[in-house]
Amino acid sequence: MKSSARKNATTTTGKPGSKVTLGMVAEACGVSPSTVSRILNGTAVVSQEKREAVDRAIAELGFIPNPIARGLAGGRTLSVGVVTQAIDSPFYGVALRGIEEELSPAGYSPLFVSGHWNAQEEQRCIDVLRSRRVDGIIVLTGRLSDEALRKLAKELPVVVTGRSLKASGLYALDFNDFEGARLATHHLLSQGHRQIAFIAGDPVHPDAQERLRGYRAALEAAGVPYKPSLVLPGKFHEESGLMAVERLIDSREPFTAIFAANDQMAFGASLALHRRGLRVPEDVSLVGFDDLAGAAHSLPPLTTIHQAAHELGRLAAQALLQLLAGQKPSGKLPEPRLIVRSSTRPLK
Amino acid sequence: MKSSARKNATTTTGKPGSKVTLGMVAEACGVSPSTVSRILNGTAVVSQEKREAVDRAIAELGFIPNPIARGLAGGRTLSVGVVTQAIDSPFYGVALRGIEEELSPAGYSPLFVSGHWNAQEEQRCIDVLRSRRVDGIIVLTGRLSDEALRKLAKELPVVVTGRSLKASGLYALDFNDFEGARLATHHLLSQGHRQIAFIAGDPVHPDAQERLRGYRAALEAAGVPYKPSLVLPGKFHEESGLMAVERLIDSREPFTAIFAANDQMAFGASLALHRRGLRVPEDVSLVGFDDLAGAAHSLPPLTTIHQAAHELGRLAAQALLQLLAGQKPSGKLPEPRLIVRSSTRPLK
DNA sequence: TTGTAGGCGTTATCAC
DNA sequence: GTGATAACGCCTACAA
Numbered sequence: 001m002k003s004s005a006r007k008n009a010t011t012t013t014g015k016p017g018s019k020v021t022l023g024m025v026a027e028a029c030g031v032s033p034s035t036v037s038r039i040l041n042g043t044a045v046v047s048q049e050k051r052e053a054v055d056r057a058i059a060e061l062g063f064i065p066n067p068i069a070r071g072l073a074g075g076r077t078l079s080v081g082v083v084t085q086a087i088d089s090p091f092y093g094v095a096l097r098g099i100e101e102e103l104s105p106a107g108y109s110p111l112f113v114s115g116h117w118n119a120q121e122e123q124r125c126i127d128v129l130r131s132r133r134v135d136g137i138i139v140l141t142g143r144l145s146d147e148a149l150r151k152l153a154k155e156l157p158v159v160v161t162g163r164s165l166k167a168s169g170l171y172a173l174d175f176n177d178f179e180g181a182r183l184a185t186h187h188l189l190s191q192g193h194r195q196i197a198f199i200a201g202d203p204v205h206p207d208a209q210e211r212l213r214g215y216r217a218a219l220e221a222a223g224v225p226y227k228p229s230l231v232l233p234g235k236f237h238e239e240s241g242l243m244a245v246e247r248l249i250d251s252r253e254p255f256t257a258i259f260a261a262n263d264q265m266a267f268g269a270s271l272a273l274h275r276r277g278l279r280v281p282e283d284v285s286l287v288g289f290d291d292l293a294g295a296a297h298s299l300p301p302l303t304t305i306h307q308a309a310h311e312l313g314r315l316a317a318q319a320l321l322q323l324l325a326g327q328k329p330s331g332k333l334p335e336p337r338l339i340v341r342s343s344t345r346p347l348k
Numbered sequence: 349m350k351s352s353a354r355k356n357a358t359t360t361t362g363k364p365g366s367k368v369t370l371g372m373v374a375e376a377c378g379v380s381p382s383t384v385s386r387i388l389n390g391t392a393v394v395s396q397e398k399r400e401a402v403d404r405a406i407a408e409l410g411f412i413p414n415p416i417a418r419g420l421a422g423g424r425t426l427s428v429g430v431v432t433q434a435i436d437s438p439f440y441g442v443a444l445r446g447i448e449e450e451l452s453p454a455g456y457s458p459l460f461v462s463g464h465w466n467a468q469e470e471q472r473c474i475d476v477l478r479s480r481r482v483d484g485i486i487v488l489t490g491r492l493s494d495e496a497l498r499k500l501a502k503e504l505p506v507v508v509t510g511r512s513l514k515a516s517g518l519y520a521l522d523f524n525d526f527e528g529a530r531l532a533t534h535h536l537l538s539q540g541h542r543q544i545a546f547i548a549g550d551p552v553h554p555d556a557q558e559r560l561r562g563y564r565a566a567l568e569a570a571g572v573p574y575k576p577s578l579v580l581p582g583k584f585h586e587e588s589g590l591m592a593v594e595r596l597i598d599s600r601e602p603f604t605a606i607f608a609a610n611d612q613m614a615f616g617a618s619l620a621l622h623r624r625g626l627r628v629p630e631d632v633s634l635v636g637f638d639d640l641a642g643a644a645h646s647l648p649p650l651t652t653i654h655q656a657a658h659e660l661g662r663l664a665a666q667a668l669l670q671l672l673a674g675q676k677p678s679g680k681l682p683e684p685r686l687i688v689r690s691s692t693r694p695l696k
Numbered sequence: 697t698t699g700t701a702g703g704c705g706t707t708a709t710c711a712c
Numbered sequence: 713g714t715g716a717t718a719a720c721g722c723c724t725a726c727a728a
Contacts, residue, residue, distance in 0.1 A: 033721090033722075033723090034724085035697090035698065043724085065721090066720095066722070070721080072703095072706095087444045087448055088438075093438075097434065097435050097436045100435055112435075113457070127412060132415055132416065132427075133414065239645075267645045267646070268645050271647060274647055294612075296586070297587075299618060299622055300622075369705055380716075381707090385706065391708090414706070417706040420707090420722090422708080
């Protein structure tokens with residue numbers, strides 16, 4: 001039962017996967033490549049004996065099918081592209097894990113690319129993914145136009161998060177940023193706060209705008225006038241939260257609570273307050289958004305809006321898998337929840 | 349200058365990258381595929397006029413070369429595998445970004461897979477990468493045996509971090525965990541602390557063991573006896589740091605400082621201390637390890653050991669690129685640095 | 697049930 | 713300089 005491959009002078013002795021091809025397996029047990037292919041893919045019925053011989057040869061030679069060639073021939077690559085914005089984002093990182101967990105058992109490999117919140121770069125990412133012939137694409141939020149996504153979906157199954165959008169071949173998983181921000185603001189209002197500062201996110205992020213809307217809506221519902229001077233621009237990272245609070249304090253605009261459009265800015269805000277001698281929550285109540293892993297262990301533990309990032313990833317991957325299988329996805333993201341910890345308290 | 353592809357009935361009007369092939373470009377301007385290929389790869393000199401015609405056709409048709417086919421034909425895929433341990437690790441995430449930044453401009457795409465600190469899973473990851481015919485592999489730390497890596501390096505260029513190892517086709521980027529831990533411990537000792545607790549990491553991580561060694565070495569150098577009762581097991585995440593401190597306090601073992609084997613555990617420790625009414629740094633000094641993005645903005649800002657994660661990623665990618673180009677990498681990681689912030693102070 | 701003959705999109709090796 | 717032609721490893725008709 002020795003391999004007798006002509007082309008390869010190698011002795012092909014169980015060197016797992018080195019360069020063993022389907023053809024070599026076929027030759028090794030005297031059948032045609034098609035037969036081996038059929039066995040591998042269950043494309044047709046093959047006699048018991050040949051099947052066994054081939055299985056044995058596969059094991060002995062340590063043959064691993066080459067997805068590349070498979071892709072070229074069959075038009076599938078068993079890989080899906082994932083457009084994330086920053087591979088090291090604490091929030092989306094968790095979603096990536098969810099995607100990986102869901103895709104892996106299905107035999108698909110994710111191909112991660114980063115768009116850096118820049119429509120042009122995102123488009124380039126998508127070109128890369130297409131050139132690599134991914135079977136489908138997951139777009140985590142980002143700034144591509146709805147139009148661009150619709151067009152993309154005509155070529156490939158697409159799942160997009162962070163917006164609601166309908167088109168054939170496309171499934172959108174929207175998370176309710178508006179409601180989350182409304183909940184956070186409402187929580188502060190219900191504790192008697194009226195002068196609630198808002199540290200906004202970068203307005204180029206779609207999320208940021210929704211969160212601002214939610215903040216305003218809650219104020220309005222409570223009959224509290226919206227004051228632009230209480231809204232500070234931020235960039236979604238710690239340092240920007242810190243600077244926003246410094247500016248706020250310097251402006252002498254009175255406030256008793258702060259709602260930061262994400263946890264990272266809340267952490268920065270917390271440090272700025274501390275530096276200025278203000279305690280959380282005794283002097284100022286603070287609410288974040290996202291419920292990052294660190295929020296529960298910050299000092300004080302941060303009251304925040306829980307976003308199901310991990311679930312987001314899983315659902316996105318599931319939806320894509322369903323699209324790929326010709327089914328209609330139906331998963332929905334859970335609504336954002338308020339997680340009350342220790343950074344807020346009723347206004348005295 | 350209209351396309352006149354026979355096989356494709358499509359009108360191929362600038363639909364970027366849809367399914368335009370090299371052959372179609374060739375046909376569009378009446379040259380052979382080889383010529384187009386040569387122009388694309390600079391494999392040989394081509395006449396000015398043909399080059400221009402082809403360039404124009406490429407632009408007009410929106411042709412994007414297919415790396416898949418390229419890989420099949422040329423034995424290269426322009427993709428490199430990256431074995432990380434958890435795609436959402438706050439520390440390694442930054443390294444992934446570094447890798448991406450370095451690989452992208454070189455035309456390579458990273459293929460990220462997660463081994464979850466499990467040698468078996470890591471091996472499976474590597475099989476996946478090999479089956480996808482990556483041109484090289486970067487292994488971020490992990491638990492594979494040196495032997496397995498050596499074997500792998502015989503087939504592919506390999507760059508591995510977190511260990512020192514020599515073999516042809518392999519480049520190791522070791523970071524000095526020992527020295528980092530020694531520095532951290534020494535810092536506390538130099539401030540007069542003698543009862544220094546150590547929250548260890550999961551001993552299955554190679555890093556964890558080195559950091560424990562560094563801690564012990566510093567104690568020894570200062571003539572402070574090593575007390576096993578001051579060493580608490582941890583798991584590298586916040587919650588384990590929190591529980592370690594609770595156990596420590598419950599044990600009634602006196603201590604004036606804590607060195608946590610990573611920042612996440614330090615954050616958890618900080619919260620536990622707070623809950624038990626102990627202030628940082630007034631009552632207890634605290635040092636972390638890694639210098640995560642959040643460390644500078646925690647309360648109080650955490651004194652820690654800076655690990656150049658981003659640099660780690662860049663260097664690893666550079667080294668692999670050099671290996672791929674047949675050169676000998678020589679990059680070295682900067683030594684760990686102590687970053688003194690506000691969580692430590694001299695013992696009264 | 698099985699084998700043969702393309703073809704997928706590109707590159708490498710020849711001749712010309 | 714340039715163009716055929718044959719791989720690359722697999723899959724899918726089609727034929728036997």
